[in-house]
Amino acid sequence: MQALLAASSTGVSDSAENISFPATFAFGTATSAYQIEGGWQEGGRGLSIWDAFAHAPGKVKTGETGDVAADHYHRWRSDVQLMAQMRLRYYRFSISWSRVLPNGYGAVNEEGVRFYSMLIDELIAHGIHPVVTLYHWDLPLVLQVEHDGWLSEATASAFVQYAAFCFARFGDRVKHWITLNEPAVHAVYGHARGEHAPGRRSRPNREPYVAGHHMLLAHAYTVARYRKEFATKQAGLISIALNSDWREPASESAADVLAAQRSMEFNLGWFADPLYTGDYPPSMRSRLGTRLPTFTAEQRGYIANSTDFFALQHYASMLVSARPESEPLPEGSFYADEAARYHSLPGARKNVLGWDVAPFGIYRLVKWVQRRYRPTGGIVITENGFPLREESAEEARYDLERICYLKQYLVQLARAMQEGVVVRGYFVWTLLDNFEWAEGTAARFGLLHVDFATQRRSAKGSAAFFARLSETHSFRYHAAECNATVPVNAAFSQEAMQLQLIINRTAELRAQSGRSTSASVRSAIMARASRLVTLADMQARHTAENGLFRATRSWLAKAAKMRTFDAAAADKAFGEPSTAAAEPLRRAAQDLEEEVRQIENELAGSLAGGGEIGVGEAEMAVAPMIGEDEELPGVVPGVVPAEEDATREFGRLQTAVIEVL
Numbered sequence: 001m002q003a004l005l006a007a008s009s010t011g012v013s014d015s016a017e018n019i020s021f022p023a024t025f026a027f028g029t030a031t032s033a034y035q036i037e038g039g040w041q042e043g044g045r046g047l048s049i050w051d052a053f054a055h056a057p058g059k060v061k062t063g064e065t066g067d068v069a070a071d072h073y074h075r076w077r078s079d080v081q082l083m084a085q086m087r088l089r090y091y092r093f094s095i096s097w098s099r100v101l102p103n104g105y106g107a108v109n110e111e112g113v114r115f116y117s118m119l120i121d122e123l124i125a126h127g128i129h130p131v132v133t134l135y136h137w138d139l140p141l142v143l144q145v146e147h148d149g150w151l152s153e154a155t156a157s158a159f160v161q162y163a164a165f166c167f168a169r170f171g172d173r174v175k176h177w178i179t180l181n182e183p184a185v186h187a188v189y190g191h192a193r194g195e196h197a198p199g200r201r202s203r204p205n206r207e208p209y210v211a212g213h214h215m216l217l218a219h220a221y222t223v224a225r226y227r228k229e230f231a232t233k234q235a236g237l238i239s240i241a242l243n244s245d246w247r248e249p250a251s252e253s254a255a256d257v258l259a260a261q262r263s264m265e266f267n268l269g270w271f272a273d274p275l276y277t278g279d280y281p282p283s284m285r286s287r288l289g290t291r292l293p294t295f296t297a298e299q300r301g302y303i304a305n306s307t308d309f310f311a312l313q314h315y316a317s318m319l320v321s322a323r324p325e326s327e328p329l330p331e332g333s334f335y336a337d338e339a340a341r342y343h344s345l346p347g348a349r350k351n352v353l354g355w356d357v358a359p360f361g362i363y364r365l366v367k368w369v370q371r372r373y374r375p376t377g378g379i380v381i382t383e384n385g386f387p388l389r390e391e392s393a394e395e396a397r398y399d400l401e402r403i404c405y406l407k408q409y410l411v412q413l414a415r416a417m418q419e420g421v422v423v424r425g426y427f428v429w430t431l432l433d434n435f436e437w438a439e440g441t442a443a444r445f446g447l448l449h450v451d452f453a454t455q456r457r458s459a460k461g462s463a464a465f466f467a468r469l470s471e472t473h474s475f476r477y478h479a480a481e482c483n484a485t486v487p488v489n490a491a492f493s494q495e496a497m498q499l500q501l502i503i504n505r506t507a508e509l510r511a512q513s514g515r516s517t518s519a520s521v522r523s524a525i526m527a528r529a530s531r532l533v534t535l536a537d538m539q540a541r542h543t544a545e546n547g548l549f550r551a552t553r554s555w556l557a558k559a560a561k562m563r564t565f566d567a568a569a570a571d572k573a574f575g576e577p578s579t580a581a582a583e584p585l586r587r588a589a590q591d592l593e594e595e596v597r598q599i600e601n602e603l604a605g606s607l608a609g610g611g612e613i614g615v616g617e618a619e620m621a622v623a624p625m626i627g628e629d630e631e632l633p634g635v636v637p638g639v640v641p642a643e644e645d646a647t648r649e650f651g652r653l654q655t656a657v658i659e660v661l
């Protein structure tokens with residue numbers, strides 16, 4: 001009996017994997033100016049829309065501002081030292097536009113230029129490549145006040161001038177540029193939801209599209225300028241960073257599949273389609289009509305092919321279903337046009353900001369990007385990371401959840417790369433705890449913990465992990481360390497097959513001998529049946545964790561079916577001997593005929609003697625046939641037809657087992 005049940009651990013693979021990345025793969029960390037610098041009124045810096053927004057009461061949940069943030073403005077030298085100690089080779093940071101050009105355009109603040117120039121030199125001196133974002137949401141306040149910010153084309157022209165200025169002053173040393181950070185998030189959170197600067201929300205289904213349009217134009221003209229005046233001499237690459245949550249269809253219905261696709265197009269395609277095709281996705285054009293601005297032919301020429309690589313940022317995933325006509329959103333809501341409903345992912349954990357952790361999401365996302373855009377220069381993940389509350393440095397030292405998040409997302413990225421998706425780099429958001437926009441400093445994404453009272457930095461466990469990864473380009477991943485599920489479908493098939501054999505044999509012997517099945521065989525069968533319920537539930541969880549929701553539904557159905565294999569029914573079935581019972585069993589187990597014959601031979605001796613069938617015999621019969629490493633068929637075809645069912649209950653049990661195979 002023990003041995004019979006012990007066999008159940010076979011087929012479950014739970015060994016550590018070695019995940020590795022090419023030697024040329026770029027590992028780095030990312031930050032942004034307003035989130036780390038502080039020094040808001042120092043060194044001649046002009047104000048930005050985030051200064052104004054954070055100082056307005058009630059906008060930041062904790063009441064904090066970025067006035068000091070992580071004080072990087074004063075600590076940049078030691079922060080670079082920390083990066084060097086972590087053996088990082090790439091660092092993505094942003095330039096504060098208003099620190100360089102306090103009024104958005106015109107007068108230059110040389111002190112601000114010097115700050116970034118020294119930072120860049122310091123990075124290079126430590127062997128760290130600077131990757132520079134020109135705009136991470138901190139628009140010079142003047143441009144908002146005088147021109148309505150991104151609602152005006154004037155801001156786009158100002159941006160091009162500012163960018164060209166940066167190329168001229170820093171481009172001799174900076175070889176990787178990002179024009180804008182997440183224009184979609186900036187447009188929606190800043191111009192529809194009002195949760196980010198500039199905090200607008202009065203025309204939520206119009207302004208985001210106008211702002212987005214001008215950001216796209218700013219990007220396109222900047223890239224044209226870079227390519228014309230700087231790229232050849234400076235030999236650099238340029239792109240724009242786009243964020244995308246992965247949107248998984250809530251069901252296989254055509255409506256939901258289309259809704260998920262539409263949702264991808266309305267969020268990522270909104271910016272990515274123009275970059276590759278020169279225009280917005282047709283789905284947006286048809287639903288938004290004249291609310292979606294248009295590009296002239298000349299502008300299309302500028303915007304198409306305006307990236308040297310695809311800078312992709314990803315954090316979370318969600319389920320998407322079609323929004324029924326009967327449940328419209330209030331007229332004018334930004335989300336109404338998309339006609340989608342978002343849901344939590346079944347089986348996913350939520351991070352402290354309520355976002356669903358789903359490593360498979362990054363795999364599907366990069367595949368989606370690769371398929372739709374085939375981006376020249378490949379994909380660089382310019383942000384991915386995990387927030388925790390980590391009050392103390394001590395607590396933050398054991399950020400296993402973050403390490404697991406990073407590992408599991410990287411495992412999925414490596415998997416996509418193995419399948420041909422071109423990914424060239426990966427940047428963790430973020431180097432150190434900082435001002436997390438409307439969340440204040442409460443949500444910490446850093447690899448380094450920052451005590452905001454003392455500004456002391458301490459390494460979290462994830463800093464050590466990432467340092468090693470950045471140096472070795474590989475890590476070991478073991479599902480158990482992250483409490484991740486492992487596939488048990490092979491174990492399930494194997495055990496279901498064993499159970500099938502035992503039942504078949506039991507039935508045949510019973511039919512031939514006319515004796516009832518022994519209690520020990522019955523309980524062995526019941527124990528195996530309940531083990532199958534557990535395995536089916538485990539596999540359901542595993543498939544859900546991996547976004548294989550159709551499989552999840554079928555595993556749940558299998559588990560439910562196996563549950564009907566209850567003791568009372570078994571008693572009834574096994575207690576009433578009947579010759580007819582053997583017939584459907586044989587039909588159902590056609591594939592196993594050969595094996596059944598073997599069992600017959602092996603059991604021939606005990607059969608001759610008659611009597612009860614002992615569990616040991618059944619077990620012996622099954623065990624030698626199924627070696628641990630043997631490949632077993634997953635499916636046994638055939639279902640016992642009801643009309644042949646002389647012993648109805650037994651037939652039902654039989655069906656349960658066969659169907660779940």
Ligand code: GBH
Nearest residue numbers: 032182185243245315316354355356429436
């Ligand atoms: C980035 O934006 C920013 O570039 C960066 O400045 C910021 O600090 C960092 O992320 C962390 O927030 O609630 O499940 O619907 C992230 C953009 C958009 C990603 C909303 C998560 C919500 C998923 N985020 N999305 S969900």
